Amino acid sequence: MTTTAPPAPRTTRAAPARTGRVTNRRSERFACGMLMGPFFVLFVAVFLIPVATVVWLSFFSDDQPGLGFGPESSVFVGLRSYLAVLSDPTFLGGLGTVVLYCLSYLPLMVVGALVLALLLDSGVVRLRAWAQLVLFLPHAVPGIIAAIIWLYLYTPGLSPVVELLGKADVTVDFLGVHAVLPSIVNIALWSNLGYNMVIFYAALQAVPRQVLEAAVIDGAGPVRTALRIKTPLVRPSIVMVAMFTLIWALQLFTEPMLLSQSTPMISSRFSPSMYIYDAAFTRNNYGLAAAASVILLICTIALSYGVTRWSNRGGNREEAIR
């Protein structure tokens, strides 16, 4: 790892006058500002101000939406918008949908990607590099196009899958009331499985060979090594993948938005993100949309915090065992 500026030069450089160091400091500060400036302008303009705006908006009710933002056209309503959102059954329903979605999607994704990575790391897979590349490719397929492809594969008359199942006397309505959520999970899995598999595989490659040799000497077989040695060693990657998967899952929007064009089972407030979109741009109720946004934001932060805490606790327990 790199260390911060070595202290040694200070003694050797003591002679060449003080001014040299001062100009150095100044030019360093200038360079630092030049390098960080553009990013922080963006940070303020498209992140900090919007976040502050959305929090501000959530406490106001805009009587004439469309006139822009600012206090002159708004009335302070305190927590009224929050109460309205939290007592709205369609919002709570959407939240419930996303919880259900996360509960099925997260374990499938993490376990699936990890198993594939472990299999590819086992050293017996033929054409390993090719398999890996193919599995990764859906990452290059935009979410909306993945949703289009699968929507057509779910649509009777268009889909060879539905027809094949029909020939086997199985009728599945992929866009029906019970199947629609699993159908969305499937689209998300297809899109992201390979990407996360590559992350796990990269982490597995970093497992030291000596550790694996020690496992062999201790008589562990390939399965045991994979589950008891390799998996705990890639724990940081598992936590990272779980966290990003969760953050993305909470934003569920693109897939249901597209599927809603073809099935009545997806309402315009199917997920919290769709609720925000509907409140802001269909109903023009900015206060309500802002409050829903803040609630979604708080849920995201709380969950990320929870995952981090949980992973730290697990890590400590492992330390204790050692």
Added chain:
Amino acid sequence: MTDVPAALRPRLLGRTTVNVVVAVAVLYTLLPVLWLVLAASKDRDALFGSEVLSLTEFSFGQNLRDLFGMDGGIYGRWYANSLLYAVVGAAISAVVSVGCGYAFDKYRFRHKEKLFGLLLAAVMVPQTVLALPLYLIASGTGLVNTFWSVFIPVLFNPFGVYLGRIFSQGYVPNEVLEAARMDGASELTTYVRVSLRMMGPGLVTIFLFQLTAIWNNFFLPMVMLSDQKLYPVSLGLYTWNSSATVSPEYYPVVIMGSLLAVLPLIIAFVLLQRFWRSGLTAGAVK
């Protein structure tokens, strides 16, 4: 694979199972894309007759002509927009992010780690939360429904700064900077001439991931744009797909349009494998 101890390689039965499971996963990944390719070469009747697998009615060229003729050839326009948003946006974004990550790694200043933490927290904030305020700010400044309303927000990539810092740690030794300073090179000259070159692969990785993110961008354009001429491909295909539910002649063009929209990224990822693999490693291991 030579670095797996022989005793850890599964026996014959296990070996078969492993290969079968991987093969199933590969088929699961590949078949929908294969369907897209086959469906793109079918006319509408064959499409709805589910005769996708037969190669008799081949109308790839016709579909291609239909695609670029539909609605006054607007697809070409969408495609050019997407390229502009994604390629130029990702290039600027990558340079900005890498510069910032580099500064975080090489310079010392007050509250550095706190600032970095704040920046990482930004990664967690959902796009959908930022869309409404961004829309209101854009309409307040008259930028709504313009190129800039979609282009500016996508330049912001905090994860790119995180990766940039890691790449800077890994690729640019501090001794090199010390040497350059001794030679009297200014900090910025050193950055452009020496450090940026050493971080080349990292820069490509960050560019590639931001390219994907912008090419995938759907929510923001949907909120910001009402002029179809400014649409990226993703939003255009979404609009066409909603038309298809009423008038089925849109199905073949949506399918063909999807196929063409997938190609540039797949080509980019296949050609630049070396870079993104190392990028993912850096993100995952550290």
